[in-house]
Amino acid sequence: MTAPFELRARADRRFIYSGYSMLVTDAHGAVTGEGTEGFYIENTRLLCRQELTADGVPLVPFAASATSRHGFLAYAEVAGGPQVPDASVYLEIARTVSDEGMRTRIRIENYALGDQARGGAASFLLGINLAADFADIEEADSGKRTQTAEVEARWDESAQELVFAYLHPKLRHCVAVRLERSPAPASWTGTALIVALVLAPGHPVELELCAVAHLDPVQPDRRARLLTERVASISAVTHALLDEAPVLTTTNSTVARAWQTAIEDLASLPLGVRTGPATPVAGLPIFQQLFGRDSLTIAGQAALAMPTMLRDTLLTNAAWQGEHVDDWFDEEPGKMLHQARRGPLSLLGEDPFVRYYGDYTAPADFLIMLGVHLLWSGDRSVVDGLLPAARRVLEWMQDYGDCDGDGFLEYQSKSSKGVKQQGWKDSQDAIVDDEGRVIEPPIATSVVQAYEFFGLRLAAVAFAAAGHGVEAARMLRRAASLKSRFHAAFWMPDRQFYAMALGPDGALVRSISSNGGHMLAAGIVPKALGPAVARRLLEPDLFSGWGVRTLSSAHTAYNPFSYHRGSVWPVENASFALGLARYGCVDELHRLASAIFDSTELFAGNRLPEVLGGITRDADHAHPGVYPTSNQPQGWSASAIVALVQALLGLQAVAPLGVLLIDPHLPPWLPDVRLEGLRVGPARLDIEFRRNRQGETSHTVTASHGRVRVLRQPPPEAHGITVGRRARVGLRSLIRRRGA
Secondary structure (H helix, E strand, O other): OOOOOOEOOOOOEEEEEEOOEEEEEEOOOOEOOOOOOEEEEOOEEEEEEEEEEEOOEEOEEEEEEEEEOOEEEEEEEOOOEOOEOOOOEEEEEEEEEEOOEEEEEEEEEEOOOHHHHHOOOEEEEEEEEEEEOOOEHHHHHHOOOOOOOOEEEEEEOOOOEEEEEEOOOOOOOEEEEEEEEOOOOOEEOOOEEEEEEEEOOOOOEEEEEEEEEEOOOOOOOHHHHHHOOEOOOHHHHHHHHHHHOOEEEOOOHHHHHHHHHHHHHHHHOEOOEOOEOOOEOOEOOOOOOEEHHHHHHHHHHOOOOOHHHHHHHHHHHHHOOOOOOEHHHOEOOOOOOOEEOOOHHHHOOOOOOOOEOOOOOHHHHHHHHHHHHHHHHOOHHHHHHHHHHHHHHHHHHHHHHOOOOOOOOOEOOOOOOOOOOOOOOOOOOOOEOOOOOEOOOOEEEHHHHHHHHHHHHHHHHHHHHOOOHHHHHHHHHHHHHHHHHHHHHHEEOOOOEEOOEEOOOOOEEOOOEOHHHHHHHHOOOOHHHHHHHHHHHOOOOOEOOOOEEOEOOOOOOOOOOOOOOOOEOHHHHHHHHHHHHHOOOHHHHHHHHHHHHHHHOOEHHHOOOOOEOOOOOEOOEOOOOEOOOOOOOEHHHHHHHHHHHHHHHOOEEEHHHOEEEEOOOOOOOOOEEEEEEEEEOOEEEEEEEEEOOOOOEEEEEEEEEOOOEEEEOOOOOOOOOOHHHHHHHHHHHHHHHHHO
16 A cells, blocks of 8 residues: 555544553643543543643644653744743653653753844743543543542642642542752642743753652452552563564565554553563553453464463453352352453442453453463463363353353343443444344343354363363363354354344344354354355455454444444454464455555554444545544554464464464465564474465475474365365475475
8 A cells, every 4th residue: 555544543642651551642742631631540540731831821832752652752842932032942841651650851942043042041930730630531531520529739849749639538549740850949839830940042951750649549359459469560571572472574564564563562561460460451542451351362362472461361360250249240250350440430339340240252262262372382380270260161151151041141231330232242232133223131142152162162172281181071062062053043044144143032133243253263153154154254245345344334223433333343353364264265364364454554553443444445435434432552453463464374383282283375465474483382483484476375494493393284164174185284294394
């Protein structure tokens, strides 16, 4: 693509972040208190204003940009005043955020020359306008404040420290802003710190402020302490993840840039919590917190790049596993976490999200990722330690997940303020019938059943590797039974596709949606039907040209800018790509991967947002737009890039056996890919893939450290592939390696 696209989600805002800390500014780097602007820690806005003035007049900004994931630099001019030469006095405003808080460094210099310089120094009153409101990020984003209390400002002139205290009877929040360096002491006017400055030409001055939060230490639950118990600096975790990730090189510059951005974004998202330091947040600015299925999906899709992230994410989710029945939190024994946050609304009990379990995809995701972790890492000790949590998930599925005993998992919130839709698509209006009516729970979505099947299959691998063969066999029998019953219940012969769900009356919700792609990803589709499902997924009503829509554009409820009724999610499209590779649907895989990589070219830094618009790609629509309140960066939009590369190369590690399975099919637009430092258990290798003129992809292992064999194998669900053919292909790859 050659057009100079520079799309951004939330284009009028800029973000920097680290762990639970975040700064949101306007496009010029100012914090005005508008919308989500502000400095946050743990979903709590501490400072809602940090603006500079000169003699009470706003500065004139002219350049601002993030310099890293946690740093920001802006430039501004002091507007001409009686003691300020025109176009001569400029400021640098540099901000950084960390676990400890936020630092702001202000450097001011007078560049006056000639007659201006002879006129003497510039002098003015620098105003640092500050305010705090302790709003929840949800309140700031929506503009609807539901919890309020007086904010008291206390100025200590001798310490040059300003403390904003939230006088809420149930919260003890405060933020201290200390002027640590300044050419002159500040005074507090009630709205601003004022510093009298005199600047001789060529003699710059600097000021430095540090904002540190002191949030209510009261923890409503033992598990909630896990959010604040940190053992590693975010910087250390980030550097370790970057060192772990393989280096990808290719002549396709789009893919190269998208990979590099994705790897850097993934490495920037860890929480640094004690249970697993590399566990990622979901996304910025709204989901800077722990989400169960989000963290598992991010880490699972990125497993070939960052196996440590998946290990830590499994450990953290196991630590949060449900322990007893509590309807307010939709908690049940063995159920996995939906989300955990410490914003004011959650701490005050305005919502149940301080520890909330209203999610039917997270339990299956935990089982899936347990198997994925074993296959990529070979770390039996970690997997063995997680088997008790996996057993509790399996018990939850049988004891609580299937409330009507029909053999399928159906969700229904018991919390008065819980999430209504608890499947993969969890927005309020995500599940609709052919007439566009929103279906009310209890609902058994096809995606939840498919991932239960996948979870049983992959958990069986983990249990078998740990020596629990009887349990593994039992899981495989459960999976086989579910696959048979699922197809009978959800397949629509007249539409040659899977239904969205079973409604509360057991009737099919026949809406055509992206759910069929999840069926392929989970491997629950019979082999003979895989190509038909793949073709249907790529028909124009579902495939926009930028990806597969969440809902068919022919549906009466279609809305291209909704959350789940016609938008395009990179994360689920990456899962579909893995599913297409699993069934050997190469042509469809190439079309889908091309669309997603093309979409990265629309966005600054090749960074995909959380959700794309569902507008059709055509001559009148050079880009599809963005869901209006998308997060960017979003963890699973970054992990999607890693998963796409995995799908195109057909990579699957079997680390306990020291084997890397491959089935590479590079498209014409991606003729070569090289991965250096790819990990398979304790081994590492450099491997290169090249497409020839006949369209065939070859591979070469250029270096290896440790024991690992590369075996070429057709995909597991490819139709018509016999055992004999699999053996011949594998034998040829072994002979070729020995001959090399």
